[in-house]
Ligand SMILES: Nc1nc2c(c(=O)[nH]1)N(C=O)[C@@H](CNc1ccc(C(=O)N[C@@H](CCC(=O)O)C(=O)O)cc1)CN2
């Protein structure tokens with residue numbers, strides 16, 4: 165196993181070992197930070213993810229978004245364009261289905277797709293991050309592809325992670341897109 169796979173495995177185990185109470189406190193702290201975040205307050209369209217595999221839970225924050233009239237979008241694994249995501253409008257009555265990784269996603273409906281350039285914020289999941297904003301994901305390259313051009317658009321990415329996902333150094337590859345900001349329950353990391 166290479167260092168990236170090893171690190172992925174170790175940090176996935178670490179976040180999966182958090183207790184129900186730790187997860188719940190983390191989700192409360194996250195919602196507090198996100199709902200006070202200037203760019204989020206200004207945003208109309210926010211892409212986020214449904215938590216899986218010990219990830220920081222986004223459910224409370226999604227409720228806040230709905231209450232505050234934000235449009236919420238979720239990633240859907242593209243049915244034939246390998247390694248790419250589509251972002252679909254997520255409403256209270258959206259039908260969810262399990263994707264190939266067992267993660268819930270909106271049932272594909274082309275009328276609900278939002279082009280990336282029309283999103284204001286994209287809250288990305290991640291496995292590990294470091295003090296430079298380098299991000300290691302689940303290994304599909306999905307977010308690296310989606311974020312490849314973000315600096316040429318109005319799209320602003322924010323990584324979300326538990327504090328225990330911070331590592332000394334993420335081994336990076338040429339295609340990795342560093343994040344300008346990462347929010348954990350205890351801190352807002354700003355890298356630009
Ligand atoms: N909640 C959430 N949704 C997300 C992501 C994510 O990281 N978190 N993704 C972020 O990109 C995309 C899905 N990417 C994923 C990539 C790999 C695996 C995964 O479990 N891989 C298995 C091996 C899979 C296989 O059988 O091929 C593994 O590592 O054990 C899961 C999700 C889109 N949706």
Ligand SMILES: Nc1ncnc2c1ncn2[C@@H]1O[C@H](COP(=O)(O)OP(=O)(O)OP(=O)(O)O)[C@@H](O)[C@H]1O
Pocket residue numbers: 247289290299300301302303304305306307308309312337339340
């Ligand atoms: N912009 C891109 N264009 C083409 N291929 C890419 C791009 N970004 C990543 N890839 C490919 O995707 C694969 C997986 O990348 P990587 O292991 O960095 O994913 P990850 O960042 O861990 O996952 P994710 O972004 O889905 O959370 C690599 O083989 C890489 O070559």
